[in-house]
Structure formats: structure tokens, C-alpha cells
Amino acid sequence: MKSLALNLLLLVFTGTILLSCAGDDDGIYFGETNDLTVSAKVSYSDMESAILTLVNEHRKSLNLNELSPLNIISSVASTHTNYMINVGELSHDNFPQRAQELIENTAAKSVGENVAYGFGTAQGVVNGWLNSVEHKKIIENPDYTHFGISTKSNSEGRNYFTQMFIDK
Numbered sequence: 001m002k003s004l005a006l007n008l009l010l011l012v013f014t015g016t017i018l019l020s021c022a023g024d025d026d027g028i029y030f031g032e033t034n035d036l037t038v039s040a041k042v043s044y045s046d047m048e049s050a051i052l053t054l055v056n057e058h059r060k061s062l063n064l065n066e067l068s069p070l071n072i073i074s075s076v077a078s079t080h081t082n083y084m085i086n087v088g089e090l091s092h093d094n095f096p097q098r099a100q101e102l103i104e105n106t107a108a109k110s111v112g113e114n115v116a117y118g119f120g121t122a123q124g125v126v127n128g129w130l131n132s133v134e135h136k137k138i139i140e141n142p143d144y145t146h147f148g149i150s151t152k153s154n155s156e157g158r159n160y161f162t163q164m165f166i167d168k
Contacts, residue, residue, distance in 0.1 A: 042071040042078070048149045050122035051163065055139055055147065058130065064142050067165065073148025076101055077162040080115070081150040084160045090117045098164070106146070108166035112138040116161040125161050143167040 044052070056066045076098050084090060092113060099111035114135045119125035129135035138144075144165040151161050 042074040042148075044069075044074070044149070045151060047122050047159075048074075048151050051126060051149050051151070051161075052147065054122055054126040055163075058126070058139065062140060064140065065145065067144055067147040070106065070146040070148055070166070072105055073102060073146060073164050073166060074150055075148070077113075077148050077150035077164045078152075080113075080162045081152045081160050084115065084117070084162070085152060085154045088154070090115055090160070102164070102166055106166060106168055108146075108168050110143065110167045112141060112144065112165040114138050114161075114163045116159075118158050119161070120159065125159075129163075138165060141165065141167075 052067075052069055060066060080094070080098060083093065087093075092115060095113055098113070099108075102108045102111050114129050116125045116128055119128060129139060145168045147163060147165045149161070149163045151159055153159050
């Protein structure tokens, strides 16, 4: 009798655990996006808006599709700009995590990233990226459909930039 009661108790306990762990998010995505896509609140500075415009003008001059800004991309880019300022160096550290966040929250197929430091104007940073073979490839990738930007200054007034691109 004790073993039947023990087995019944174990069954109830296991069922409770399994049901309490079953959430709405099963980790399977069928093209839907998460609330982050809708709720990311971003306001673009004049420099950020100018960078987005200059990149699209360059793409248009090559008969490539213009990219649409997506706030979640800028929000993710902002976290990396803050990181670079905090560590005091330019990097692509933790790019796989940022890419995964965008893949999961926007249904992106691929993600690219350009970073820069020290430029004082939108034209300057875009020219810098276009004069770099690897950065230019990202800007001119015909598969990208959306992009975002983050520009912030460190305590000395030097600008850090993170621009991210996705294929959606």
C-alpha cells in the first residue's frame, strides 16, 4: 500500500512539475516575432538618421534595395555601443549573441554588423566603412532588407558606432 501511495504521490509531483514548466514559449518559431520587435522604443539622433540615409543612398546608387530601419535592430546595436564604451575599445565581442537575439526576435535569416570609433560626422563614418572591403561588403549585401544604428559618445566626446543589418 505504501508503494502505491508513493507512486501516486510521485506521479502527481511529476505532473505538477511538467505542467508548471510548460510555458507559452516552447522555443519553436514559425515566422512570428516576439514582443521585443514591437516594443523596442528608439529615437534616432540627427547623426543616426543621416547614417541610415547615406547607406540607403549608396545602395540606391548601385541599384540595390533600400533598407528599412527596424527599431529592435537599433536597440540591439545600442547594447553593443554601450558595451564598447564601457570596455573602452572597438570590437565585435559577443556578436553571436546579438545575432541570435535578432534571429529569434525578427525571424532574420542572417545578420551583419559594422562598428566604428572616433568619426565626427555621418559622412565620415559611412566613408570609412565604404573604404574598408569587409565593411563595404556588409553595406552592399543585396540580401539585407532591414538595418539599425546606434551612435553614442564616451566621456571624452569620441563617437562609437554600431550598425547592424538583417535579411528578413
